Amino acid sequence: MKLGFFTREASRALRRNAAPSFAALATVLLTMLVVGVFIPIVQATTGAANDVRKRVLVDVYLVRDATQSDIARVRAQLLDTANVKRVEFVSKQDAYQQQRKKDPEAFALLGENPLPDTFRVTPENPDDVLKIASALAPEAAGGGRTPIDRAIDEVRTRRDDTSKILQVTRFVKLMAGTLAFLLIAASIFLIANTIRLSLYARRREVEVMKLVGATDWFIRWPFVIEGVIVGALGTLLAILLLAVGKIAIIDPLASDFSLISAPETMPFTVLIAVMLASGIAISAVGSAVSLRRFLRV
Amino acid sequence: MPVKTGTTSPLHSEAASQMPAAAIPHRARPAAPSVIEFRGVEKRYDVGAIGLDQATFSIGRGEWAFLVGSTGSGKSTIMRLLIKELEPTAGTIRVAGKDLSEIARKRVPYYRRNIGVVFQDFKLLPNRTVYDNVAYALQVTGGTRKEIRAKVPDILRLTGLSTKLHNYPDQLSGGEQQRVAIARAFVNHPPLLLADEPTGNLDPETSIGIMQLLYRINRAGTTVLIATHDNAMVDKMRRRVIELSQGRIVRDEATGAYVRDESTREFAIRMRDGLPESPPTVEKP
Numbered sequence: 249m250k251l252g253f254f255t256r257e258a259s260r261a262l263r264r265n266a267a268p269s270f271a272a273l274a275t276v277l278l279t280m281l282v283v284g285v286f287i288p289i290v291q292a293t294t295g296a297a298n299d300v301r302k303r304v305l306v307d308v309y310l311v312r313d314a315t316q317s318d319i320a321r322v323r324a325q326l327l328d329t330a331n332v333k334r335v336e337f338v339s340k341q342d343a344y345q346q347q348r349k350k351d352p353e354a355f356a357l358l359g360e361n362p363l364p365d366t367f368r369v370t371p372e373n374p375d376d377v378l379k380i381a382s383a384l385a386p387e388a389a390g391g392g393r394t395p396i397d398r399a400i401d402e403v404r405t406r407r408d409d410t411s412k413i414l415q416v417t418r419f420v421k422l423m424a425g426t427l428a429f430l431l432i433a434a435s436i437f438l439i440a441n442t443i444r445l446s447l448y449a450r451r452r453e454v455e456v457m458k459l460v461g462a463t464d465w466f467i468r469w470p471f472v473i474e475g476v477i478v479g480a481l482g483t484l485l486a487i488l489l490l491a492v493g494k495i496a497i498i499d500p501l502a503s504d505f506s507l508i509s510a511p512e513t514m515p516f517t518v519l520i521a522v523m524l525a526s527g528i529a530i531s532a533v534g535s536a537v538s539l540r541r542f543l544r545v
Numbered sequence: 546m547p548v549k550t551g552t553t554s555p556l557h558s559e560a561a562s563q564m565p566a567a568a569i570p571h572r573a574r575p576a577a578p579s580v581i582e583f584r585g586v587e588k589r590y591d592v593g594a595i596g597l598d599q600a601t602f603s604i605g606r607g608e609w610a611f612l613v614g615s616t617g618s619g620k621s622t623i624m625r626l627l628i629k630e631l632e633p634t635a636g637t638i639r640v641a642g643k644d645l646s647e648i649a650r651k652r653v654p655y656y657r658r659n660i661g662v663v664f665q666d667f668k669l670l671p672n673r674t675v676y677d678n679v680a681y682a683l684q685v686t687g688g689t690r691k692e693i694r695a696k697v698p699d700i701l702r703l704t705g706l707s708t709k710l711h712n713y714p715d716q717l718s719g720g721e722q723q724r725v726a727i728a729r730a731f732v733n734h735p736p737l738l739l740a741d742e743p744t745g746n747l748d749p750e751t752s753i754g755i756m757q758l759l760y761r762i763n764r765a766g767t768t769v770l771i772a773t774h775d776n777a778m779v780d781k782m783r784r785r786v787i788e789l790s791q792g793r794i795v796r797d798e799a800t801g802a803y804v805r806d807e808s809t810r811e812f813a814i815r816m817r818d819g820l821p822e823s824p825p826t827v828e829k830p
Contacts (some may be wrong), residue, residue: 453672
């Protein structure tokens with residue numbers, strides 16, 4: 249294999265074109281640094297948004313005199329409904345205990361337990377809340393709602409809260425996604441451009457190689473390897489800086505801020521792997537593609 | 546020859562005259578198979594300029610021919626057509642019997658390995674030493690390290706560059722750079738050598754050295770085609786001349802007595818004849 253020859257060619261080119269190589273390296277370093285900081289931020293933000301969305305529920309209130317068999321039947325019906333992820337039963341006693349803790353005086357005045365048995369239905373997807381509600385209590389012709397079971401007193405979706413939460417989180421996720429996309433596009437463009445500049449300086453060299461009878465790939469491989477070396481070095485430096493930042497700044501704060509310790513953030517090792525792979529791939533592909541123009545001799 | 550052994554010997558060795566005598570009439574024979582054949586070749590550039598207009602000629606194996614004409618007459622167009630850097634608008638070009646239009650784009654590099662090319666501006670790789678520049682032509686063709694170590698010093702000795710192995714092109718004079726370019730063009734021993742204004746940037750004395758080197762290569766059996774506008778040189782060489790004007794061939798003839806059987810040294814002496822500043826001695830390395 250000519251790998252040895254191509255690698256030697258690449259390292260010779262790096263040494264003899266130190267300035268453009270350094271520029272490419274710095275570009276990769278900076279973009280990777282930004283990407284490395286931004287990916288966890290996007291993830292933490294969407295994670296937080298998802299957390300909020302989990303609070304979207306459907307409350308199913310049973311009639312006051314529901315029996316054990318009523319409860320079991322309704323539970324089965326709820327589990328049968330489409331889009332339902334989880335059904336949680338809150339008995340009237342549990343509800344009473346909880347509420348009394350919040351406001352002991354008011355409940356002392358009431359004397360007996362006014363609360364009904366309740367099912368809390370968690371939807372598969374927060375956007376399906378309204379579908380579930382209408383499945384459990386289809387809208388009647390007159391405008392009111394009739395529950396599907398006589399033991400169900402009322403189905404509530406906390407409609408206002410729900411739509412607000414859904415709107416805001418959808419916006420946050422969209423923003424994060426757009427920013428991530430723009431950032432990745434900008435990094436690819438920036439890295440490709442820097443590589444193109446350093447290749448432009450060497451277009452005469454490529455021309456001569458073609459005249460001597462070098463095949464396109466014979467010319468291209470050293471440039472691709474050069475891209476791999478630059479990409480790997482730049483990304484490794486970026487990872488090093490990120491690791492220092494993580495250990496020095498983020499980790500001590502993680503216990504105090506839930507956003508930083510958001511469980512859905514990918515582990516640092518995975519982040520490193522993703523960055524390294526994309527840094528190398530972008531640089532190598534960027535080199536190969538940028539060379540295309542100069543190979544047409 | 547005890548008088549002038551040593552430094553100048555590689556250039557003036559008898560290697561060339563040791564060529565079998567039979568080979569000489571053979572390569573000059575008009576019926577020799579043609580290495581280059583142009584038939585009604587036409588090249589129009591996109592802007593409408595005419596590069597070449599109905600050019601028909603052929604150059605036989607081992608022949609030496611000049612392309613002359615003023616700038617823009619089509620000399621370089623012929624050269625660029627021959628290395629398949631350009632495609633003709635009409636007509637056929639054959640090199641060693643092969644129609645160039647049949648060579649796929651992917652095969653062009655392999656085709657080019659059979660042609661040595663020398664340019665006015667040398668076209669050396671600036672960040673490689675003399676040795677590496679020549680070695681690159683072998684590396685391209687997949688030459689092994691052993692092969693490279695054997696061939697490169699040889700060809701550099703032939704071209705008189707043995708002492709400059711590790712210099713970079715910008716540390717050399719113009720003549721030396723052109724010698725490197727010729728060494729690179731010839732290291733694969735291609736059957737055809739093209740030179741586009743090889744002496745365009747050089748002074749007369751250096752030019753003679755370059756021509757001498759090309760003559761030596763020609764005598765070894767390689768077909769040589771040289772584009773030039775150095776008329777004095779062409780007149781002295783007394784070789785076949787193809788003159789172009791505005792893309793048309795206006796003259797194709799062997800000027801003067803065709804001196805076929807001449808050693809490299811006789812050649813050099815004749816070339817220097819009448820050159821006022823030239824010393825009667827052999828060229829310094």
